Amino acid sequence: MVFEYDYLVIGSGVAGMSFALKVASPRHRVAIICKTTLDEANTFFAQGGVASVTNLEVDDFDKHIHDTMVAGDWLSDPAAVEKVVKNAPAQIKELLNWGVDFDKKEDGSFDLHREGGHSEFRILHHADNTGAAIQQSLTERVKENPNIDIFEHHFAVEIITQHHLGKIVTRRTPDITCYGAYVLDENTEKVDTFLAKITVMATGGVGACYTTTTNPLIATGDGIAMVYRAKGTVSDMEFIQFHPTALYHPGDRPSFLITEAMRGYGAVLKTLDGKEFMHKYDPRLSLAPRDIVARAIDSEMKQNGTDHVYLDVTHKDPEETKKHFPNIYEKCLSLGIDITKDMIPVAPAAHYLCGGIKVDLDGQSSIDRLYAIGECSCTGLHGGNRLASNSLIEAVVYADAAAKHSLERVDGIDFRTDVPEWNDEGTTHPEEMVLITQSEKEVNQIMGYYVGIVRSDLRLDRAWNRLDILYQETERLFKESKPTRALCELRNIINIGYLIMRQARERKESRGLHYTIDYPHP
Numbered sequence: 001m002v003f004e005y006d007y008l009v010i011g012s013g014v015a016g017m018s019f020a021l022k023v024a025s026p027r028h029r030v031a032i033i034c035k036t037t038l039d040e041a042n043t044f045f046a047q048g049g050v051a052s053v054t055n056l057e058v059d060d061f062d063k064h065i066h067d068t069m070v071a072g073d074w075l076s077d078p079a080a081v082e083k084v085v086k087n088a089p090a091q092i093k094e095l096l097n098w099g100v101d102f103d104k105k106e107d108g109s110f111d112l113h114r115e116g117g118h119s120e121f122r123i124l125h126h127a128d129n130t131g132a133a134i135q136q137s138l139t140e141r142v143k144e145n146p147n148i149d150i151f152e153h154h155f156a157v158e159i160i161t162q163h164h165l166g167k168i169v170t171r172r173t174p175d176i177t178c179y180g181a182y183v184l185d186e187n188t189e190k191v192d193t194f195l196a197k198i199t200v201m202a203t204g205g206v207g208a209c210y211t212t213t214t215n216p217l218i219a220t221g222d223g224i225a226m227v228y229r230a231k232g233t234v235s236d237m238e239f240i241q242f243h244p245t246a247l248y249h250p251g252d253r254p255s256f257l258i259t260e261a262m263r264g265y266g267a268v269l270k271t272l273d274g275k276e277f278m279h280k281y282d283p284r285l286s287l288a289p290r291d292i293v294a295r296a297i298d299s300e301m302k303q304n305g306t307d308h309v310y311l312d313v314t315h316k317d318p319e320e321t322k323k324h325f326p327n328i329y330e331k332c333l334s335l336g337i338d339i340t341k342d343m344i345p346v347a348p349a350a351h352y353l354c355g356g357i358k359v360d361l362d363g364q365s366s367i368d369r370l371y372a373i374g375e376c377s378c379t380g381l382h383g384g385n386r387l388a389s390n391s392l393i394e395a396v397v398y399a400d401a402a403a404k405h406s407l408e409r410v411d412g413i414d415f416r417t418d419v420p421e422w423n424d425e426g427t428t429h430p431e432e433m434v435l436i437t438q439s440e441k442e443v444n445q446i447m448g449y450y451v452g453i454v455r456s457d458l459r460l461d462r463a464w465n466r467l468d469i470l471y472q473e474t475e476r477l478f479k480e481s482k483p484t485r486a487l488c489e490l491r492n493i494i495n496i497g498y499l500i501m502r503q504a505r506e507r508k509e510s511r512g513l514h515y516t517i518d519y520p521h522p
Contacts, residue, residue, distance in 0.1 A: 001192045004415055005031040005149070007406070008180055008196035010156045010223060012038050014131075015374025015395035016202030017138040021098070022403035024147040028410060031194060032142065033183055034152045035218055035485065039139050049125030049261065050095075050102075050134075051118070051389040052088035054110055059120040061085050068390060071117040071289045072354075072383025073512040080380035083361055084390070084397045091396040092124065099137040102126055114264040115388035117289040123389045125261065129327050134392065155184040155485045156222060157191060159199060159370065160419055161230050171231045178230070178370035179416040184483055191422035191483060197413040198406045201227065201357060201365070201372040202399075206240075207254070209493045209500070210350035210452075211444040214246050214257040220489040221496035223376040227357045228495055233366040235378045236355025237496075238504035239513040241386055242453050243351035244293040245269075247344065248308035249335060255349045256331055258311060260388050263287055265324060267313040269297065270343065272306055291385045291513045294348040298453045301347070310343035348453060352391060354382035354513065355503070363402030369413065371402040384512015424482050435477070436486050439470050443493050451500055455516045460505050467497050 006028040009016045016032060024030045032038070053059045064085045069076050096102070102124040103111040113123035126133035142148055160179040163169040169176055180195040203223030207215025228234050245263070246255035263269075263286045269278050281296040282288035288296075297309050313321055318340035322329050325339070332339050357365050357372035359379055365372050374395040381394050450463035471494050478491055509519045 001190075002195065002421065003031065003192060004195045005029050006196065006410055007031070007198050007200065008194050009033065009200045009202060010181060011202030011204060011374065011376070012040075013202060013204055013374055013395070014134050014138060014392055015399050016200065017142050018094075018396050019200055019202065019373060019399040019403050020148050021138070021141055021145065022400060023407060023410075024145050026147060028147070028407075030148045031196070032148060032150050033154045033156055033181075033194070034150065035155045035222070037152050038142065038150055039135055040216060040218060049113055049115075049123040049130045049389045050092065050392045051122055051387070052092050052124060052393055053085065053122055054089065054092070054124070055112060055120070055122065059122055063119050064122065067117055067119050068381065068387045069383070071385050071387035072381075073385055074383065075512060076383030077380025079361060083401070084379075084381050084394050087397045087400070088393045091393065091400060094400070095134065095137075095396065098141050100126070100134050101137075102130075113261045114287075115260045116263060116284070116287045116293065117387045123261065123264075127324070127326055131392070151183070151185075153186040155186065155488060156181045156203075156226065157184050157422075157483050157488055158182050159226050159230050159367075160193070160195075160416075161367065163230065164420060165418060169231050173231060175368065176231055176366070177368040179419055181226075182422045184485065184488070186485060189482070189484075191424065193419060193421050195415050195419060197369065197410050197415065199370050200402065201370065201376050202374045203376045205353045205375040206493070206496045206500075207350045208489075209443065209447050209496050211253070211448045212246070212347070213254050213350040214243050215254055215350070217254060220492050221353075221376070222489070222492050223372065224356050224499070225492035225495035227365060227367065227370070227372070228499060230367060232370070233358040234356065234499055235358040236503065237353070237499040238507050239354035239382070239384055240350060240500060241290055241352040241354060241513050242294040242348040244290055244297050244348050245311055245346040246349035246351075247331070248347045249345075250307075257351075258328060258344060258346055259325070260290070262311065262313060262325060262328070265313070265321075266316050267311050268315075269293070270310045270312050271300055271304060272308075272310065274310075274343075277309075289385055290388065291515070294453055295515060297346075297348055308345045308347040311346045312343045313339055314341055314343065352386055354378070354384070354386050359398070361401065362405035363398045364405065371406060373398045373402055384514065428480065429482050429484070433486065436490050439474060440490050440493065442470060443467070443490070443497055447497055447500070451497070451504065453515065455504060455514070457505070457516070457518045460501050463497075464501050464505075467494060467501065470494055471498065
């Protein structure tokens with residue numbers, strides 16, 4: 001089938017849904033593509049909160065800008081940082097108008113948290129499930145909007161460019177244009193053609209490339225991989241943020257996140273024998289930026305031969321702890337851990353991608369008529385390391401910018417009428433699912449062993465050689481088979497692994513989240 005929409009939004013997190021709400025109208029029809037359901041996205045799992053300057057008595061834009069630049073190891077784009085920080089308060093008001101409920105004090109002011117790398121209390125939150133609160137509010141608004149069509153259990157296979165019209169496209173082609181996407185309907189097992197005047201990537205992160213991750217397992221880097229294959233520009237993929245404190249419970253995938261706000265609240269990191277250790281690594285102790293804390297924990301685990309460390313919040317008031325972190329309290333209690341009395345076993349896990357599809361200040365990618373917003377994009381805000389709670393606000397600020405920019409041009413764009421339908425003639429269904437699942441496990445192991453928190457040229461070379469074998473096998477299988485979600489996701493995580501390795505190999509220094517023993521800090 002062939003569908004025509006003014007806007008095609010691929011992804012249903014805070015970035016995709018807030019963009020859709022801003023552009024949808026009787027004149028402009030919007031389609032949202034969801035690989036599972038509308039409410040399953042990385043946004044839903046974000047516990048900490050949203051960073052924005054709201055308490056002007058003690059905080060200001062310059063402080064937030066400086067904190068962001070320091071956390072990003074001075075690799076952040078100053079223009080992007082200024083854009084997000086200064087536009088954040090207005091987008092907080094937008095979220096409030098959409099029904100998002102942030103916690104407040106008895107006097108009606110926001111109950112602000114402070115997290116690692118922040119010089120002031122500026123994190124708005126909803127208990128310890130802020131992402132879920134935002135996701136639920138936006139989902140309700142999107143479902144109510146008659147100008148937005150939702151396609152659940154649909155998987156974008158490839159974006160459509162001149163390549164599909166028989167033209168040769170390379171990374172030097174100056175005018176690559178996106179005309180929509182080929183989308184697999186999992187209900188019919190057919191690939192449909194979605195033509196769009198404007199296409200928006202909002203596909204989230206890449207955590208599922210790793211065995212241990214806090215991301216939902218749908219975070220397979222689909223949008224980034226599609227844009228890379230279409231010869232779009234992808235940047236800063238070496239900067240993978242590992243959250244220092246994921247709940248250590250072997251067998252859980254994804255790992256349950258112990259929010260950084262708990263360290264802002266006063267929780268302290270300790271070794272298995274109960275000794276504090278962060279003073280050996282940074283004067284900010286447990287509130288140092290995530291890359292420093294993750295490497296410190298990794299170092300302690302290796303030195304002591306342990307699989308985890310502890311996060312201790314037992315010295316805080318039990319009732320306050322349960323009030324601030326109800327979901328964490330219930331989750332740990334279900335495993336026999338009472339966080340008001342017992343220390344929490346934690347270990348680092350792949351959490352957030354600072355790089356992605358390179359975009360300008362309007363969210364435009366290097367491919368015309370294709371925008372990218374949210375975690376799949378590389379705006380320049382995060383630089384070498386994301387400052388805690390800057391991601392959700394980045395998503396809504398850039399969704400707003402992309403919406404405004406695209407609305408100025410959408411009416412002047414015509415649908416491309418000569419796009420061929422997907423051709424899978426002569427292919428068959430993959431015979432053995434075990435081949436795909438086993439290859440996926442191999443990718444996860446390669447990334448975890450060789451492309452983790454601490455890297456080296458030797459490890460990256462070894463990973464490169466092993467991944468290349470999987471790439472050859474998977475591309476051959478893809479050409480011979482009808483596309484399935486599992487096969488496409490495998491193909492995407494292999495592309496993502498390649499991009500992370502290649503850009504890690506190219507960076508001959510330790511900077512931000514990329515730490516290599518061959519080029520340590522002087």
